Amino acid sequence: MTTWWRRPSRPADPLIADLHDALAPDRVRNDGAERSLTSHDASVFDGGVSGPVCFPTTTGEVQAIMRIAERHDRAVVPRGAGTGLAGGAIPLGAPIVVCTGKMNNVVQIDLENRIAWVEPGVINLDLSKQLRPKGFHFAPDPSSQQVCTLGGNVANNSGGPHCLAYGVTDAHVLAIEVVLPDGQVAMLGGLEDEPDGLDLRGAFVGSEGTLGIATKIAVRLTPNPPAVRTMLLSFSSVRDAAQTVSDVIASGVVPAALEVMDQPMVTAIERYVGAGYPTDAAAVLLAEVEGLDAGVDIDVAHIDQIGRANNATEIRLAGSDEERAALWKGRKTAFGAVAQIAPDYYLHDTVVPRAKLADVLEQIYEIVDRHEVLVLNVFHAGDGNLHPLLVFDAREEGTLERVHAAGAEILRASLEAGGVLSGEHGIGVEKQQYMEELFGQADLDHQNRLRQAFDPACRANPGKVLPAGHSCADIQALRDVPTGVWG
Amino acid sequence: MSTLASTDVALAGFAAEVGTEGPVAVRGGGTRWNLGGVLTENARLVEVPSGIVDYQPAEMIVTVRAGTNTADLHASLAEHGQTCALPERGGTVGGAVAVGENRLDRLGRGSVRDAVLQVRYVSSEGDVVTGGGPVVKNVTGFNIPKLLTGSLGTLGLIAEVVLRTNPLPPVQRWLRAESVDPRDLRDVVLRPGAVLWDGTSSWILVEGHEADVDSEIERVATRADITSTDGPPELPPHRWRLSPSDASQADRFIDGSFVASIGVGTVWATTAQPVREPDPVAAQIVSRMKQLFDPSGRLNPGRSSWT
Ligand SMILES: Cc1cc2nc3c(=O)[nH]c(=O)nc-3n(C[C@H](O)[C@H](O)[C@H](O)COP(=O)(O)OP(=O)(O)OC[C@H]3O[C@@H](n4cnc5c(N)ncnc54)[C@H](O)[C@@H]3O)c2cc1C
Numbered sequence: 087m088t089t090w091w092r093r094p095s096r097p098a099d100p101l102i103a104d105l106h107d108a109l110a111p112d113r114v115r116n117d118g119a120e121r122s123l124t125s126h127d128a129s130v131f132d133g134g135v136s137g138p139v140c141f142p143t144t145t146g147e148v149q150a151i152m153r154i155a156e157r158h159d160r161a162v163v164p165r166g167a168g169t170g171l172a173g174g175a176i177p178l179g180a181p182i183v184v185c186t187g188k189m190n191n192v193v194q195i196d197l198e199n200r201i202a203w204v205e206p207g208v209i210n211l212d213l214s215k216q217l218r219p220k221g222f223h224f225a226p227d228p229s230s231q232q233v234c235t236l237g238g239n240v241a242n243n244s245g246g247p248h249c250l251a252y253g254v255t256d257a258h259v260l261a262i263e264v265v266l267p268d269g270q271v272a273m274l275g276g277l278e279d280e281p282d283g284l285d286l287r288g289a290f291v292g293s294e295g296t297l298g299i300a301t302k303i304a305v306r307l308t309p310n311p312p313a314v315r316t317m318l319l320s321f322s323s324v325r326d327a328a329q330t331v332s333d334v335i336a337s338g339v340v341p342a343a344l345e346v347m348d349q350p351m352v353t354a355i356e357r358y359v360g361a362g363y364p365t366d367a368a369a370v371l372l373a374e375v376e377g378l379d380a381g382v383d384i385d386v387a388h389i390d391q392i393g394r395a396n397n398a399t400e401i402r403l404a405g406s407d408e409e410r411a412a413l414w415k416g417r418k419t420a421f422g423a424v425a426q427i428a429p430d431y432y433l434h435d436t437v438v439p440r441a442k443l444a445d446v447l448e449q450i451y452e453i454v455d456r457h458e459v460l461v462l463n464v465f466h467a468g469d470g471n472l473h474p475l476l477v478f479d480a481r482e483e484g485t486l487e488r489v490h491a492a493g494a495e496i497l498r499a500s501l502e503a504g505g506v507l508s509g510e511h512g513i514g515v516e517k518q519q520y521m522e523e524l525f526g527q528a529d530l531d532h533q534n535r536l537r538q539a540f541d542p543a544c545r546a547n548p549g550k551v552l553p554a555g556h557s558c559a560d561i562q563a564l565r566d567v568p569t570g571v572w573g
Numbered sequence: 574m575s576t577l578a579s580t581d582v583a584l585a586g587f588a589a590e591v592g593t594e595g596p597v598a599v600r601g602g603g604t605r606w607n608l609g610g611v612l613t614e615n616a617r618l619v620e621v622p623s624g625i626v627d628y629q630p631a632e633m634i635v636t637v638r639a640g641t642n643t644a645d646l647h648a649s650l651a652e653h654g655q656t657c658a659l660p661e662r663g664g665t666v667g668g669a670v671a672v673g674e675n676r677l678d679r680l681g682r683g684s685v686r687d688a689v690l691q692v693r694y695v696s697s698e699g700d701v702v703t704g705g706g707p708v709v710k711n712v713t714g715f716n717i718p719k720l721l722t723g724s725l726g727t728l729g730l731i732a733e734v735v736l737r738t739n740p741l742p743p744v745q746r747w748l749r750a751e752s753v754d755p756r757d758l759r760d761v762v763l764r765p766g767a768v769l770w771d772g773t774s775s776w777i778l779v780e781g782h783e784a785d786v787d788s789e790i791e792r793v794a795t796r797a798d799i800t801s802t803d804g805p806p807e808l809p810p811h812r813w814r815l816s817p818s819d820a821s822q823a824d825r826f827i828d829g830s831f832v833a834s835i836g837v838g839t840v841w842a843t844t845a846q847p848v849r850e851p852d853p854v855a856a857q858i859v860s861r862m863k864q865l866f867d868p869s870g871r872l873n874p875g876r877s878s879w880t
Contacts, residue, residue, distance in 0.1 A: 198756075198818040200836070243712045254710060256719075257687050272854035277816035279675060279684070279837045280723070283851055283879045284859050288686055288719025292712050309763065336631035338654055338740035378763060380784030437708045439632050469710040501576045506706040507713040517713075524713060526578040528700040532729075532866070533715040539862040551714060 101158045105138055105182075108150035113141040113188070124183045126176060127168040128230075130432055131515055133176030136163070139183045145263065145271060145301040148184065152299075152545075153269040155182050161548050162267065164295040166207065166238030169230040171433055172514025174242065174294045178549040184299055186237045192216055193302065199277055200307045201260060206237025206300045213305070222307035225252035228510070229421065237300050243292030245510040247343040247417070250468040251376070252308060254510065256291045263302035264290060267545040277304060289536055294512050295547040297540035311376035314342070315386050316410040319393040320367035320400040324348055324463075327369035328444035330389075330396040331467040334373070335440055337392065339385050343374040344468030345417055348447075351462040351475075352416075358423035361416025364400060371467070372417055420464045421475075428460065428477040432489055434496055438505035440470040449499045450474050457492040459485075471509035472500065498523070518553045579693055579701045583622040583638070584732050590619045591730055593699040596874045599639070599730050601668035608672060609725040609876040616874055621667055621732055625649055633738045634690065634707060639667025639731045655738040658688035667731040673723025674812070677805055678778055679837055681742070681766030688737045689718040694729030697867040707735045720862070726873040728866040742766070742780035747804050748790065750775040753797030755835045756821055761796055762789050768835040769805055772824040775835075776805050808832050813840040851879055 097103045097116075105114040115121070116138045124136045137160060142148045155162045161181035168175050177183055190207035197220065204213060210231040214223040227246035228234055234244070240262065245254040252258070261275040275287030290297050321327040327346050334341065347355065347370045352363045363370050371393075375385040386403060393401050404410040424431055438446045447463065454461040454476065465473040474496055478485050497507060497520055507517045507524055521530060534552055538544075579585075591597055596616040606612075623640030630653035637646055647661045659669045660676050670692070675684045691705035704717020721729060745766060750758060755770035758777050762768075766778035775797070779789050793799055809830055815823070820833040820840050829843035851859075859878060863870075 196818075198821075199816055243716075245710060249710075253683075253687060254712075256716075257683075266854065266858075270854045270857075272858060273852045274855060277818075277838065278814040279679065279834075279839050280673065280814050282814065282849065283855065284728075284862060285673070285686055285719045285723050286855055286858055288722075289716055291719075292716055312763065332631060335633060340740065377781065378785040378788065380788065381782035384782050384784070437706075437710050439629075439708060441629075441631060466710070470708055471710050504576075504707060506708055506711045509708075509710040510712055512712050513714060521714060522575060524575055524577055524706070525703065526575045528696065528698075529575070529577065529703050529717075530714075532696065532702050532704065532717060535865040536715045536717065536720055536862070539858050539865055542861070 101154065101160065102138055104154045104157070105140060105151065108154060109140060109142060109147055113143070115139045124165060124168070124177060124185075127170040127173060129171045129173040129176070129514065129516060131173035131176055133173070133178055135180065136177035136183045137180040139185060141185050141188045143188045145265060148265045148299050148301050149269045149271060151182060151184055152265055152267055155545060156268065156543070161545050162299070163547050164237070164241065164299045166235030166241070167209070167233045169234045170238065170242060170514065171435070171511040172508070172516040174512055174514040174547070174550055176515065178515070186235060186299075189301065195220065197307070201277065201304045202307060204236050204303050204305060206235060206240070206303060208236050210234050210236060210239060217307060218310070221310050223310055224305055225249065225258055225308045226255045229418065236303055236305065240291055240300050240303055241293065241295050242510070242512045245466065245469070245471070247345050247466060250344055250466065251340045251342045256288065258306040258308070259287065259291055259303060260306060261304040262287055262290055262300050264298040265301055266298045267541045267543060271301075275304075292512070293537075294514060294551050296537055296550055298546055313379045313382045314374065314376050314410065315382045316404045316413050317373045317386060317389060318363070318402045318413050319371040319373065319398045320364045321369045321371070321397065322367065322399055324369045324447050325444040326396045326398070327371045328447065328467065330371060330393050330398070331443065332440045333392045333396065334389055335468065337388060339375070339388055341373050341385070341389070341468060342376040343372065344466070345372040346370070346463070346465055346467040347417065347420065348463040350460070351420060351464045354423040354427055354462060355416045355420055358426055359415060359419045361412060361419075363416050367399060372413060417464070424462060424475055424477060428479050430478050430480045432476045432493060434474045434476065434493060435471070435508050435511040436497060436500035436505055437469065437471050437509040438500050438503045440467075442503040442505070443467060443470060443472070446472065446499055446503050446505070450496055453495045453499065454492050457488040459488055459492045466509070469509060470505070513551045515550060518551065521553050577703045577706060579703055581626075581733070584693060584701050587619070587622055587732050588695045588699055588701050591695045591699055594871070596871050597730070598873045599667060599726060601665045601671075609878060611875050612873065613875040619730070621665070621730065623665070626733065630655060630738070634709065634735055635738055636707065636733065636735045637666050638733045639665060639670070641666045643669055650738055651741070654741050656682060656741050657736050657738045658683045658685050659736065666734065670722050670731055670734055671724060671726045675839070677769075677808070677834065678766040679834065680768070681764070681778065681780055682739060686719060686722045689722050689734050690737055691735035692718045692721045692731060693733040694721060694731045696729050697869060697872055701732065702729060705735070709737060723878070725876050725878050727863055727876055727878050728872070730872060744783045744786045745778060745780040746786055746790065747802045748777050748779060748793065748799045749802040750777060750793065750797035750799045757796055758793060759836045761792050767805065770821070770833045770835055771806060771831060776802065806832055808841040809843045811842050811845040813842055813846040814838065815840055
């Protein structure tokens, strides 16, 4: 058989030509459609049209891209699934975008060390699915886990409902192979419990793509618990629900999850999927405990008692796996439910001390009332991690301004309560301008030094995280949510 | 005004003492004094403030100054049925964080690196710098607490930390087990506090609710000959840092006696671990980091974070 092909002519743009040579022409996209696709992530920010979009398949190709970027003096933006909510993956000023989607192999599952080596484009849930038959899972379970990548989880130090007992991504990453902005490859961390030298691995996790590109990650495997119990507790005030959460934590029980939904959220969920949550309750608390049979029953009794002491109006214990799944179904479809209410949303993310949850929530209700914005709350109460979800219709004149003003006040209320700007979504371009309200100048200066040690030329995802005097892009309307994404 | 900036006069006083010039180091508990190299003779030793600043058992966090004795911290936590990832072996809180070594029961208590939520330190320029934040979950900005933990004081002199605390398990029992592969012990118990092995015998710390502990001990008994014991074996002095799989074969390459932490990888041995070459590119980042944080090289001169 004769095959014949014609070598496509070398592109005129020298940057594109170099990228074609290093990867393959079909894995370097420079058409307007692809470049504007990557101008967004799941946040409300718009980065504008990016430079060329690359799909490397190996660490070597990522190195080549970095070296080409250096030669052409272009910035590089790593990108996973683009589900970030702080604008971390959006391009600022036509950088080269490096999509990790084709680096999606689970390289090795090592049960002896209870780790897996994965490429950064592996989807969070895909890993746990592969591990389940072996009796393990990857503990961080962001609500976006059906689509978000492990590289994105590492870069954002992502959390999820089940990170209360097990810790967020950081506690589940042992080693990271990173391609630095100068094209060199570093191995950060190791399978040892206390690797030598500075904890560069710990510095990299949560760095939002500003220190380099993770090309291989060793993640910790968590054994599946033999016994799980899920409870639903209803309350006639948000304060009672919040107090129950504080009291449970204070009592020494460490539940696997403690999630609160307020009445507007529960109502939206019920209209959407009919999970069987009580719509007359001011707040609903989902509590889950895991472990061995006898212990989980003791924990359930304990939580039940604390709930009663805090005036729970109803307490349900799921009697079977089906009932457990039903209780979680509402929580897991919360974001999909929101899309039914108004065309646009802005999901906030702050952390406050658990004892301040009720106070800050009351402030949030007052703030949104004053700005005539609707809020729904569904949050990781056990960590004090609030997720006020502002819903609105951006087409109405003046709405965006009110949403922004309410959001800023919510952030400030959280800081004044002794909290921080973000529990899991990161800073990205969203919260840079608030960093100075939390940190002093010397503090931010030292964060910048950390960054410079990895990326002296400031080539990896510049303009993110630290306030740098560039102005953030405009908030813009919600785009259609692909089915399944909101899992 | 930033909400995290320190207004503590004791820390300001410490910063003034550190000053802006000349080689300087903190006088710690001295338990791991020569780790990372011998301090140069010209270094001025400064006293770091001590004491628990704020302890909120219900929040499971404690704010503690670096000069506090770890034993005193643990005594205060125990009054509220709590503990933390810092070793109890003596020395100061600042020293324990600067060294970053985990406890023997690390499987149960977690790692020091995961426990440090916020750190305040005095920089090479004599400023009090704050990194992290006083809450249990936080991704606001770069992770300075991770960078400082285990840095052996080479990037900043640690003055105060906010630590995550954990509830003490209701019941803890040490067992000694014979004729069993220690990895089986690890697999048969859901969340052991520790699994140790000296090449012949194994030790396991079973913990949790009493009923669970009883059923786990019964399960262990079907695999091994067990006796209850007061605690772990005596640990040899040298610390080896290995992967869990290497640690469970420590008998093949460690001469002399040893105790290996199964599932963790740390091994205590009578001989020292041969020096390992650092990853060359990571080493470049480390030296740039030192240069950026301490351009004049005045903090803990003579010590290096590669131990
Ligand atoms: C419906 C919905 C629910 C969500 N729920 C949660 C939740 O429960 N908990 C939570 O924590 N987050 C949640 N998120 C936010 C988001 O899903 C997470 O931050 C996720 O980890 C991002 O992964 P990604 O692959 O989409 O990354 P992207 O959005 O593509 O990128 C995120 C950041 O990571 C960087 N990055 C990506 N890959 C790499 C790499 N290989 N190396 C270096 N940097 C890289 C990017 O530059 C960017 O800064 C949710 C988002 C949505 C839309």
